[in-house]
Amino acid sequence: MREPAPPGPVSARIYTAALNEERTMDSPSSRPFNVSLLLRLVLATALLLVTTARAQGIPDPVRAPFTPTRDSEVLQDVPAAHDPAVQAMRTLRAQLDAAPQSLAAAIALANAYIDYSRQIGDAHYAGYAEAVIAPWRTRAAPPASVLLTEATILQYRHQFTAARELLQRALRIDAHNGQAWLTLATLDMVQGDYPRVGKECAEVTNDAGLDVGLACLGNLRSYTGHAQQSLLLLGQAEAPSGDASPSYLAWVHGLLAESAERLGDWARAEADYRAALALLPQDNFLLVAYADFLLDRDRAREVLPLLAGHEQSDTAFLRIALAQAALHSPDVVRDTWIMGARFAALRQRGSEYFGREESRFALSLQHDPQAALDLALRNWQVQRAPWDARVVLEAAQAANDLRRATPVLDFVEQTHLEDPVIVPLAKLLRARLTAATAQLAP
Amino acid sequence: MNRAWLSPVLWLVLDLATTAAGAHSASDAYLTLDAAGKDSPVVAHGEWDIALRDLDFVLKLDDDGDGRITWGELKHHQADIAHYAVARLVFVGRGAAADRVGKACAINLTRQQVAGHADGTYAALFFDVVCARPATSLHLHYDLFFDIDPSHRGILVMHSGDDVATALLSPEKASIDLPL
Numbered sequence A: 001m002r003e004p005a006p007p008g009p010v011s012a013r014i015y016t017a018a019l020n021e022e023r024t025m026d027s028p029s030s031r032p033f034n035v036s037l038l039l040r041l042v043l044a045t046a047l048l049l050v051t052t053a054r055a056q057g058i059p060d061p062v063r064a065p066f067t068p069t070r071d072s073e074v075l076q077d078v079p080a081a082h083d084p085a086v087q088a089m090r091t092l093r094a095q096l097d098a099a100p101q102s103l104a105a106a107i108a109l110a111n112a113y114i115d116y117s118r119q120i121g122d123a124h125y126a127g128y129a130e131a132v133i134a135p136w137r138t139r140a141a142p143p144a145s146v147l148l149t150e151a152t153i154l155q156y157r158h159q160f161t162a163a164r165e166l167l168q169r170a171l172r173i174d175a176h177n178g179q180a181w182l183t184l185a186t187l188d189m190v191q192g193d194y195p196r197v198g199k200e201c202a203e204v205t206n207d208a209g210l211d212v213g214l215a216c217l218g219n220l221r222s223y224t225g226h227a228q229q230s231l232l233l234l235g236q237a238e239a240p241s242g243d244a245s246p247s248y249l250a251w252v253h254g255l256l257a258e259s260a261e262r263l264g265d266w267a268r269a270e271a272d273y274r275a276a277l278a279l280l281p282q283d284n285f286l287l288v289a290y291a292d293f294l295l296d297r298d299r300a301r302e303v304l305p306l307l308a309g310h311e312q313s314d315t316a317f318l319r320i321a322l323a324q325a326a327l328h329s330p331d332v333v334r335d336t337w338i339m340g341a342r343f344a345a346l347r348q349r350g351s352e353y354f355g356r357e358e359s360r361f362a363l364s365l366q367h368d369p370q371a372a373l374d375l376a377l378r379n380w381q382v383q384r385a386p387w388d389a390r391v392v393l394e395a396a397q398a399a400n401d402l403r404r405a406t407p408v409l410d411f412v413e414q415t416h417l418e419d420p421v422i423v424p425l426a427k428l429l430r431a432r433l434t435a436a437t438a439q440l441a442p
Numbered sequence B: 001m002n003r004a005w006l007s008p009v010l011w012l013v014l015d016l017a018t019t020a021a022g023a024h025s026a027s028d029a030y031l032t033l034d035a036a037g038k039d040s041p042v043v044a045h046g047e048w049d050i051a052l053r054d055l056d057f058v059l060k061l062d063d064d065g066d067g068r069i070t071w072g073e074l075k076h077h078q079a080d081i082a083h084y085a086v087a088r089l090v091f092v093g094r095g096a097a098a099d100r101v102g103k104a105c106a107i108n109l110t111r112q113q114v115a116g117h118a119d120g121t122y123a124a125l126f127f128d129v130v131c132a133r134p135a136t137s138l139h140l141h142y143d144l145f146f147d148i149d150p151s152h153r154g155i156l157v158m159h160s161g162d163d164v165a166t167a168l169l170s171p172e173k174a175s176i177d178l179p180l
Helices: A037-056 A084-098 A103-120 A124-137 A144-156 A160-173 A178-190 A194-208 A210-223 A227-238 A246-262 A266-279 A284-296 A300-307 A314-326 A331-348 A355-364 A369-380 A386-399 A402-415 A422-440 B009-019 B052-059 B071-076 B078-086
Strands: A063-066 A074-077 B028-035 B042-051 B068-070 B089-094 B106-117 B120-130 B137-142 B153-160 B163-169 B175-179
Touching: A074 B052, A074 B120, A084 A103, A103 A124, A103 A144, A103 A284, A124 A144, A124 B052, A144 A160, A144 A178, A160 A178, A178 A194, A178 A210, A194 A210, A210 A227, A210 A246, A227 A246, A246 A266, A246 A284, A266 A284, A284 A300, A284 A314, A300 A314, A314 A331, A314 A355, A331 A355, A355 A369, A355 A386, A369 A386, A369 A402, A386 A402, A386 A422, A402 A422, B028 B120, B042 B052, B042 B078, B042 B089, B042 B106, B052 B078, B052 B120, B068 B071, B071 B078, B078 B106, B078 B120, B137 B153, B153 B175, B163 B175
Parallel strands: B028 B153
Antiparallel strands: A063 B106, A074 B068, B028 B042, B042 B120, B089 B137, B106 B120, B137 B175, B153 B163
């Protein structure tokens, strides 16, 4: 990213319009105030990035304004007109334009945008979805379907508290909305509130049917020390009684792959990842999960062709950079710079929903374990999936700051998580921590 | 069981649990202003970098629909881009204390180029802010893309002598006053 020209740090006057409500600069006065830590960080990072980029002669795509010389020069990839998903979105858009008051048309278009956003790992379409439902969202009493769609968008952005609030409102209007229960279950799963998830999966079974309920429960069991049982439950969900959509089957295969990983059954996990990707070959979530699987198996070479063409997605791009690092490729310098600039841009816009990825970036690409630990612990405050635990433990080990990993060690022990990477690491750190404490004791 | 009523979104929300993806680039534009001095009608020089991805969504830059925007295609749409963008940015110059209301200033486009950012290529619009009356401060109102994407953010950097001011422009905070 081409950053704004380096500021004079001492005289920098920072006007925050959105970052700090109380400090709105509505008056034309030029009173300076304390620069927020966040912005200091952004500016410092920007300066550092610019300097580093210049030092290393970073080429495209990060460059100052220029005028291309050839008409045929490709400047930007965008969704192609022949992509079936793009055509479907266009049809739904035309239907809404023809009936702008139709809630059903708006929800259908918003859901198509959200689905596409997730598929290609590009948050722009989640924003477009938000605009589509905005006319209903701003009403005094928005319908449950609108609250649910908005909650899905917020959850995608990892704004979990706001998403939960909207889901609870939706369920007060429509207590038997299976999708709202499932979304709530997902949210609590990500945040590690497993007792609540159990109850929510029961509601899912009642309101969305046995197959979906089994998948919900199967996923939960894989997090609570019953991965073997989880495979059985998900196996039943995988063979549903009726006709299942490819996205449903891909979802269940993705969950099966994850449960198999919990048990260290790599062959089964890989088979399920491949089965899921055969159904949804472009799915960003599945591609990224499979890329992580390959990176863990020392198969970085396979990550590059897998993710080719998905560089636009930040999550995919991080795995490409990690693979380049594992392969000792010279491209890693450039990729690390671009990834860092993307994180800086996210921070600049006030987003902070990328802690897990940024922690991995700091640890493996910037080789800064202390920063990685800080990021991982901040992420742990909002997300508690196995990977969230793993980034804390790996950073704590690298930073040799085991004490700070204690909340995660407690969580792993209390939930009886099974994982061939996390559990041995947690045991090692616990043993070292106990030994260190014993040494300190009189 | 008939699950026809279940939308694809259903499956999307759950696999967040399996992979819980982190970073996704959202829509940003970068607006850089350089104060040019109080005595000249040109009060500031500006550069506005707007993502081609965003512009394609509203203006359909990819003429042949092949999924790639070329320089040839972009050139063909430069006038549309300028028209679209300039209509969504307002500067009002304010002078002495008595001049509370102020007067709208013109945005004169000087050239269009392209700029590379970490998340893609942007159209770089260069312009001058021209105020008919002497101004000591500028009121800026920003309204790019908020109607199609409320999560869009304008990242403003204002250089005034040695000072640098930055602001994040959003639907909730779309206006700002800038001393010259």
